[in-house]
Amino acid sequence: MRRNLSITLLSVGHGCVDIYQGAVASLVPFFVAERAYSYAAVSGIVLAASVLSSVVQPFFGVLTDRRAMPWLLPVSTLVAGVGIALSGVSDSYTVTLAVVAASGVGVAAYHPESARVARVASGGSHSAMGWFSLGGNLGFALAPVTVAVLAAAGGLRLTPLLVLPAVVGAALCLPVLRVLETRLSDAAKSPVTGKDDRASFVRLSLAVVCRSIAFIGLSTFVSLYATERMHDSKAAGTAALFLLYLGGAVGSVLGGALANRWERVRVSCWSYLLTAGSIAGLLLVPGPALYLFVILTSAGLYIPFSLQVTLGQDYLPSRIGTASGITLGLTVSIGGLISPVIGTLADRTSLQTALAPLILMPVLAWLLFTTLPEPAVPVSEDTEPKGEDTDAEHSSVRPGLG
Template structure:
């Protein structure tokens, strides 16, 4: 495991997903300032997550063809620009376009960064969970960050939101310069030394059937994830009479619990196998989502939302590595489709639940979400690990393979 490289990539993930989380955190302020309906704010949630998800497979295919590490800083810088421009815009169409641009930047980041994290972490589920939790931490910081900037200083102060991206871009340039200097001064390895470092073993073929099954499960995972993210803060304010700060606190607790769930899921995956983390997460998510829909008080909503966030992220790292092992020769494509196209379902369905909230109330929207979630829970128990718990420890260490080296086709 290349711990330094993994730690730096985790930091970039924190910054990138800070902007992914900033968009739902901005929705209550946009609703109050610009008098948007639930359907309108759900449309903005689609612009962020849906458009982003549709573009991620494209960037995944591009990153598989040859290394494009520059997409990592370009992605989070574009995301920052889109968020700031959306906050400064006044018309709904312009706001939607800039939110969508932020989504494209977020999409550009994920496939190359996830592939690099897998190379740095090898077959360890904990390594992927550490990288994944970087994004979750960024998302959990977003509500407080947005509330501090926009809530306290107003929309004109929104350029301050770009500071983390600019700082991380400078660090990226410095780190890239150091890496180039190390390559120039390094002693060349003997011919064949790298090839000998990798354990021998037959290459696995891409399993598109099992990969498609996983994509369907993640489709069902993404709908409640995106809908709860975009509506739970409004639920606390509109249904339970809480302040904007209280609504932001619930959203922060939800995303912070996701960080804990991601790390715990990585530990469970290494100790008991990836399927254990996947099945336990989906099984625990059902009653906690029911608690959100039923919540008669703010504290019941808070506890249910926090537990739901932790349960939903138990399978997260396992789902990413499963996708890459189902398509071992196309890790960028696997990341793009699972983190991208599958997540598009959440963005596409979010306006439907917003419309239901407008017509029947937020509580009805959450009960409908609970009914839909039964499908991925059942399907998750039919997933199979292509490597297996025992053989995962003996799998080739991907840190011995050069970044961007194409696998067998």
């Protein structure tokens, strides 16, 4: 199977999983409307998905460092889908929390192993990893549209239909895993040269935490914020959330392209600095300009996204699964822990006041990135695809993701 086809299938599968991450925030306005949940209550639902992901995802990363577990991709995809599909079935807040949390476990199990599989399939291409990340961003972007269509047709009682993307995603990853079976096993056993740079990895992780707080805070409340700004229009809120995720798709591809020309650390630094200004514009500039700043903010937050994953893997070349679990899971999910704080502050003041501190998050991420070195590229004996027809770019890429 050609590398491009493998990455395409993995990307689509990634999108099918990340629909369920996006669906949590997308369901927030409908939980408020149909069940009269407060801002703090819906923040708790976001927290339910985030906490288990933050705790469990590094655990799955450690497991995949010890043993290849490609079967996790289809299984975790189905778990993520079933959890969200059941979220609208019961009026019980406890049941809703439980099934959303189960979905979070599925998402947590998927990402470390999928990052390892994508690393092997991509053969070290920044652009290929950017396309893999793009799939997840498109899944996020499709979530508010999908949820809005179902809710308009029949409300939360139609959420069981949301299991369909999980079925598609699980089916699409199977042929890739069959083709890559030998290389995945060899890659797990192959020795890697290069020393772990734990200090840089810690600073990188703190920067990802700052990004996570900004992104999850906005993804949880931007729909409600846009609804308030646009005269209580639910369509305006759905559009804002869609653009937040769609801009991320643009940012992921752009990040890979920019990293092919400049260093990943440099690209990430400039991206975070510019993002601070766009968040300020989102919150302070009146009128429909809100949507322009939503797109710029999303792109700015996602340009470094796939770059941070590969940087983490290169800072910890001997523990790729652990690095992926932390950069994709623990640090990203920590943002969900802040959502209840934002929600509580919004209940007492206003959404604009509660969201204003998010302007500082990309500034802190920028400061942390200014302290990071561009890591040396680790060499693994089996990272480079063998016997495959790949593009010209790939022929010049060294093993690893650096």
